[in-house]
Amino acid sequence: MSSPVTHHAVHAAPKGFLRRYIFSTDHKVIGKQYYLLALFSVFVGMLLSVLMRYHMIYPDAKVSWFEKLWPTGAAGGIMTPELYLSLMTMHGTIMVFFVLTTAPQSGFGNYFLPLQIGAEDMAFPVINMLSFWTTFAALVVLLAAFFVPGGAPLSGWTAYPPLSAVGEIAGPGQGTGQTLWILSIALFCAASLMGAINFIATTIDLRAKGMTLMRMPLTCWAWFVTAILSLLGFAVLLAAGILLLLDRTAGTSFFLPAGLVVNDQILNHKGGSPLLWQHLFWFFGHPEVYIAILPGMGLTSTVLSVFARKPIFGYRAMVYAILAIGFLGFLVWGHHMFVSGMNPYTGIAFSVLTMAIGVPSAIKTFNWIGTLWGARIRFTTPMLFALGFVSLFVTGGISGIFLGQPALDLYLHDTYFVVGHFHMIMGVAAIFGIFAGTYYWFPKMYGRMMNETLGKIHFYLTFIGVYAIFTPMHFVGVAGNPRRYPNFKEFEFLGELLPVHTFMTHAAFFTAAAQLIFLFNFFWSMKKGAKAPVNPWEATTLEWTVPSPPPHDNFGGRLPEVYRGAYEYSVPGAEKDYLMQNEPAVAVKE
Amino acid sequence: MQAHSEQAIAVTAKTFVWVWVALLAMTVVEVLLAYFHVPLLLMLTALMGLSVIKGALIIAYFMHLKFERFSLFLTLFPMLIFCILLLFIFMPDSFRLMELRPR
Amino acid sequence: MAEARSETLVPASAWGGGASPFAMNSKKLGMWLFIISDALTFSALLVAYTYLRLATPNWPTPFHFSPSILFASLMTFVLLSSSLTMVMGVHAMNHGHRRRAVGWILATMAGGAAFVILHATEWRHLIVDEGVTPFSNPWNEPLFGATFFALTGLHMTHVIVGVLYLGVIAIGVGRGKFKPEDVEVSGLYWHFVDLVWMFIFPLVYLMSVHI
Numbered sequence: 071m072s073s074p075v076t077h078h079a080v081h082a083a084p085k086g087f088l089r090r091y092i093f094s095t096d097h098k099v100i101g102k103q104y105y106l107l108a109l110f111s112v113f114v115g116m117l118l119s120v121l122m123r124y125h126m127i128y129p130d131a132k133v134s135w136f137e138k139l140w141p142t143g144a145a146g147g148i149m150t151p152e153l154y155l156s157l158m159t160m161h162g163t164i165m166v167f168f169v170l171t172t173a174p175q176s177g178f179g180n181y182f183l184p185l186q187i188g189a190e191d192m193a194f195p196v197i198n199m200l201s202f203w204t205t206f207a208a209l210v211v212l213l214a215a216f217f218v219p220g221g222a223p224l225s226g227w228t229a230y231p232p233l234s235a236v237g238e239i240a241g242p243g244q245g246t247g248q249t250l251w252i253l254s255i256a257l258f259c260a261a262s263l264m265g266a267i268n269f270i271a272t273t274i275d276l277r278a279k280g281m282t283l284m285r286m287p288l289t290c291w292a293w294f295v296t297a298i299l300s301l302l303g304f305a306v307l308l309a310a311g312i313l314l315l316l317d318r319t320a321g322t323s324f325f326l327p328a329g330l331v332v333n334d335q336i337l338n339h340k341g342g343s344p345l346l347w348q349h350l351f352w353f354f355g356h357p358e359v360y361i362a363i364l365p366g367m368g369l370t371s372t373v374l375s376v377f378a379r380k381p382i383f384g385y386r387a388m389v390y391a392i393l394a395i396g397f398l399g400f401l402v403w404g405h406h407m408f409v410s411g412m413n414p415y416t417g418i419a420f421s422v423l424t425m426a427i428g429v430p431s432a433i434k435t436f437n438w439i440g441t442l443w444g445a446r447i448r449f450t451t452p453m454l455f456a457l458g459f460v461s462l463f464v465t466g467g468i469s470g471i472f473l474g475q476p477a478l479d480l481y482l483h484d485t486y487f488v489v490g491h492f493h494m495i496m497g498v499a500a501i502f503g504i505f506a507g508t509y510y511w512f513p514k515m516y517g518r519m520m521n522e523t524l525g526k527i528h529f530y531l532t533f534i535g536v537y538a539i540f541t542p543m544h545f546v547g548v549a550g551n552p553r554r555y556p557n558f559k560e561f562e563f564l565g566e567l568l569p570v571h572t573f574m575t576h577a578a579f580f581t582a583a584a585q586l587i588f589l590f591n592f593f594w595s596m597k598k599g600a601k602a603p604v605n606p607w608e609a610t611t612l613e614w615t616v617p618s619p620p621p622h623d624n625f626g627g628r629l630p631e632v633y634r635g636a637y638e639y640s641v642p643g644a645e646k647d648y649l650m651q652n653e654p655a656v657a658v659k660e
Numbered sequence: 661m662q663a664h665s666e667q668a669i670a671v672t673a674k675t676f677v678w679v680w681v682a683l684l685a686m687t688v689v690e691v692l693l694a695y696f697h698v699p700l701l702l703m704l705t706a707l708m709g710l711s712v713i714k715g716a717l718i719i720a721y722f723m724h725l726k727f728e729r730f731s732l733f734l735t736l737f738p739m740l741i742f743c744i745l746l747l748f749i750f751m752p753d754s755f756r757l758m759e760l761r762p763r
Numbered sequence: 764m765a766e767a768r769s770e771t772l773v774p775a776s777a778w779g780g781g782a783s784p785f786a787m788n789s790k791k792l793g794m795w796l797f798i799i800s801d802a803l804t805f806s807a808l809l810v811a812y813t814y815l816r817l818a819t820p821n822w823p824t825p826f827h828f829s830p831s832i833l834f835a836s837l838m839t840f841v842l843l844s845s846s847l848t849m850v851m852g853v854h855a856m857n858h859g860h861r862r863r864a865v866g867w868i869l870a871t872m873a874g875g876a877a878f879v880i881l882h883a884t885e886w887r888h889l890i891v892d893e894g895v896t897p898f899s900n901p902w903n904e905p906l907f908g909a910t911f912f913a914l915t916g917l918h919m920t921h922v923i924v925g926v927l928y929l930g931v932i933a934i935g936v937g938r939g940k941f942k943p944e945d946v947e948v949s950g951l952y953w954h955f956v957d958l959v960w961m962f963i964f965p966l967v968y969l970m971s972v973h974i
């Protein structure tokens with residue numbers, strides 16, 4: 071221990087409410103803060119989505135409280151198309167950044183990475199705190215867009231110029247609202263960068279004795295690779311954001327070509343290229359979708375193994391698949407741009423590489439199935455959600471293969487098919503990962519068990535619900551329904567789709583309502599749930615060797631030693647059917 | 661840590677001064693180069709080549725990377741260089757944009 | 764299955780824990796990671812500049828030797844020299860000469876400040892005398908000013924932040940608070956700022972020389 075790495079001396083729990091719960095540097099408190107921020111965000115986002123679905127089938131409905139909330143956007147209680155678009159933009163942005171990026175990586179990762187690798191805290195506790203509060207500021211700035219004149223921006227979570235770059239002239243929310251959006255994303259970039267540095271340094275430096283890389287739980291691998299993706303991806307998004315901000319505030323023309331006419335006005339710009347934004351954005355954007363899904367993959371691997379009581383099938387293959395996905399994830403951004411006017415030769419290369427990413431994805435899927443094969447599965451709630459994750463991942467992956475063909479994408483691009491695809495795979499699959507993580511780790515985080523019966527009801531309703539919402543979207547998309555259109559009924563050829571849309575809207579209301587069960591279960595169990603033992607699921611990783619919830623310094627001042635990999639289940643000859651990672655070597659009977 | 665301080669001693673202040681002189685010399689060459697009438701592409705290549713060498717010197721000596729473990733280099737730089745190269749996939753579209761401009 | 768289990772018998776000595784695989788403290792690794800990320804941000808901006816410039820038929824090349832190129836060369840000289848003083852500061856600190864280290868760091872800050880002053884003068888000249896702004900210029904290629912100010916502006920922000928950062932380090936070292944590794948980490952940042960300029964200078968200035 072002569073090394074300088076141990077500079078983060080064992081710290082006693084700070085006294086005082088502020089230092090302890092608000093500006094805490096304890097990774098566990100920060101993890102919970104991130105999680106609760108994401109929980110708040112997901113409900114805001116869900117509310118917005120339900121409003122959008124409502125507008126979709128009743129575009130002319132008069133709702134008096136719409137007008138109270140949005141006096142201009144819904145004058146007379148009727149939602150304007152612009153308001154619809156602003157709800158959509160905020161929904162997408164909140165969900166992608168503040169839920170899918172925040173909860174699985176910053177929330178669970180912060181809480182459990184140090185515990186799982188046997189460390190007392192993250193490598194840089196203060197930076198960790200700063201990164202949470204920067205994320206918080208980013209959320210506040212984003213939500214502030216609702217309350218400024220003109221309201222929230224309209225240009226979607228991808229903020230394509232020219233719409234996003236020309237300012238107020240392009241629509242009500244494109245003034246201050248869009249500027250706030252960019253500021254929020256820039257703050258989020260900074261926070262993610264701080265987080266990524268912390269995760270990488272922690273994983274490299276702070277592993278306990280015996281925790282070799284190839285003994286790390288797959289969750290840690292996933293967080294590690296995700297952190298690398300964040301480190302590189304957000305760097306490019308930051309550059310793009312700076313340029314877009316300059317276009318809006320300093321009158322530059324990075325993304326604005328000459329001769330633009332917006333609302334009958336010729337704009338005084340010259341030389342820029344909207345395509346440049348698309349390149350920069352998707353250079354970040356595709357890695358971003360893996361930032362959202364990789365932690366869920368890691369968690370699913372662990373949960374499947376725990377509740378199938380079998381070692382994960384092909385641990386090494388799983389690790390290499392995560393690495394391969396991380397690597398290939400940087401090579402495919404152009405599949406979002408097949409119809410953007412990008413060079414078609416580049417398009418073909420992107421198409422081939424996109425197909426290639428199916429290989430590591432398939433490796434993961436087959437290994438999950440291999441893990442389940444012949445197992446005596448314990449169908450607990452976390453297990454059900456992990457199984458749901460696999461199901462949704464496969465469904466969404468298959469539609470991805472369709473979209474990866476330029477010829478097909480020519481037709482499918484910007485239709486509801488894409489909406490179906492990414493909700494299945496990025497939206498709901500990642501959310502299922504978060505749910506699995508919540509049910510799995512809640513006992514450790516709050517010291518109490520969540521209610522299993524409510525959990526199972528929540529699972530079945532949600533599982534059926536999301537398939538009911540998002541499967542029809544594929545068909546509607548194939549039928550030609552464009553995405554980001556507030557009123558499809560205006561188009562005669564889409565009129566027949568009304569019943570399908572009505573069905574999806576009802577399913578959305580139903581599924582949203584089912585989430586209240588989760589919310590109730592979460593807060594009720596926090597207070598009233600059965601006391602959780604140290605290791606309720608009989609899992610092997612290190613977080614289950616410490617009390618629930620863990621003490622301030624995690625391992626009580628003595629760091630654990632690790633003797634084995636993370637998936638030692640059904641060990642023949644062992645007294646229990648599993649071996650904890652910190653159990654010393656035992657002679658195994660053949 | 662011990663290995664690290666041993667090497668730190670091996671590098672003397674003199675080395676740093678020499679690196680500095682080399683960097684300045686290359687800068688002078690770059691500035692002179694700018695005043696020769698060479699084709700654009702050649703000029704760009706020469707300038708970037710010199711800049712990469714300068715950057716490498718700064719990283720290796722001033723930033724001490726030469727004296728760190730090689731694994732650090734392998735962890736950090738391949739991913740950076742790889743990403744930078746990927747960014748050049750944008751360029752075919754730049755040329756197309758040029759072709760498509762009204763003349 | 765048998766192999767899988769024999770793997771579990773590998774003794775814990777496989778990884779000792781508590782030491783960085785890179786034999787460096789976490790702070791330094793953290794700074795390196797930041798530098799990688801920031802380098803990619805700058806690269807993306809430079810690539811955006813290249814992209815836009817390549818697509819523009821008559822990109823202006825207006826920089827006269829005096830003052831622009833002269834100033835920019837001088838700035839390069841100042842920045843390179845401040846890197847030398849910085850490395851000397853780290854060197855002194857590693858050998859336990861605190862006072863000397865503070866002197867070198869102050870010299871580095873002076874270099875940084877000189878860079879900023881020279882750069883500001885050069886900006887003023889371009890804006891006031893030549894009429895170059897982020898949105899317009901006499902050559903009717905607005906992107907010339909846009910890319911120029913975006914790139915040099917972001918770099919100048921980094922220099923200013925660096926001078927402040929070094930100020931904190933200098934005070935801390937003077938009071939006997941910071942360790943040699945803290946100085947080294949700040950040095951990494953400073954050299955990185957220098958490094959970025961090694962690319963901005965030729966791409967922004969030398970490629971736009973008026974001949």
Ligand code: HEM
Nearest residue numbers: 359363405406428467470471473474483484488492495496
């Ligand atoms: C085999 C795997 C995959 C393939 C082949 C694939 C392919 C594609 C393609 C080609 C598009 C563009 C469609 C268009 O805009 O016309 C797309 C969109 C999208 N994909 Fe995937 N994808 C895959 C996996 C994933 C994963 C794992 C995620 C997230 C976790 C994801 C999230 C998204 C999102 C969010 C969009 C829409 C972005 C937008 O326009 O707003 N995809 N996918």
Ligand SMILES: [Cu+2]
Nearest residue numbers: 356403405406
């Ligand atoms: Cu993609």
